[in-house]
Amino acid sequence: MTERELAWRIFAGEFNRADLQHSEGDDRAPNYIITPTGAKCNRLFVVGVATEIDNIGAEEDLWRVRVSDPTGVFTIYAGQYQPEAAIFFSELQIPAFIAVTGKAKIYAPEDRTVYTSIRSEDVNIVNADVRDRWVLNTAERTMERINAMKLALSPNMHGEELRDYFRGKISMELADGIVMALDHYHITETYLRQLVDMTRGAVEGISKDVSKKPEYIIAKPTLPKVVGEKKEGEYIVAGLGSKDKAKKAPEPKEVMFSLLEKMDQGDGIGYLDLINAARKHNLSSDTAESAIRELMDEGRCYEPKIGILKKV
Secondary structure (H helix, E strand, C coil): CCCCCCEECCCHHHHCCCCEEEECCCCCCCEEEECCCCCEECEEEEEEEEEEEEECCCCCCCEEEEEEECCEEEEEEECCCCHHHHHHHHHCCCCEEEEEEEEEEEECCCCCCCEEEEEEEEEEECCHHHHHHHHHHHHHHHHHHHHHHHHHHCCCCCHHHHHHHHECCECHHHHHHHHHHHHHHCCCHHHHHHHHHHHHHHHHHHCHHHHCCHHHHCCCCCCHHHHHCHHHHHHCCCCCCHHHCCCCCCCHHHHHHHHHHHHCCCCCEEHHHHHHHHHCCCCCHHHHHHHHHHHHHCCCEEEEECCEEEEC
């Protein structure tokens, strides 16, 4: 019997950028998706809010589910070969916090557009606390990979030379993924900073209570020398620095979420009513609509029926 592959913790914002596949051995060997931070994924473990469910099968049931985390949306499938997951989705009432373990998949049609998805193996109902813990843990794992990738940019090495350089510093599985990701994604420090911003935003967005405890959300890097240098402070998911203590205007999405909380009396609020309320807070219609899309992608609100919004 072969050992079951590690289920990686990856944010949707990173997973959906992945377009590199790798296979080792014959047709029975596992297929891997290599993410921009070098995660060599065959299986994933994700937690988020299920906001949409559709049965897209023709002759057989095939369930497609959108699951949002603070960085984007996972597309989850379950069909005749995943009977327990299919039954679960057929009975699921949205919105709901769910945890999914499954196989990472890539579909690349002829137009060169790449679609990532997860073929579910195990699905369970969870609560907001479990989701928040997953976000924190996934942020730590992501920062570990970013720090390793940052280190890989420094020595200007490739292939076996870079693998040897990483020996004893990180797992060889991650080292293999980083070597392939570097060659494929053309990683730069600017690109890594974007991933850091995404990770930081995920942590800061999950809970007001968590955001008050910056020491609790510091990533624990595998490579302390990288993040220990003062000039690399930007690569640490930490509390706000002294320069950031000045009050900032709230983000449009936070204004919209606050309005949604105040205006929703239990039955939801009309989309246009929310847009009109936003104008009184000096937000344009385009800005308000963009903010609503962000909130929906993060799983903080959903559309129970067309034109009506409710918070999760």
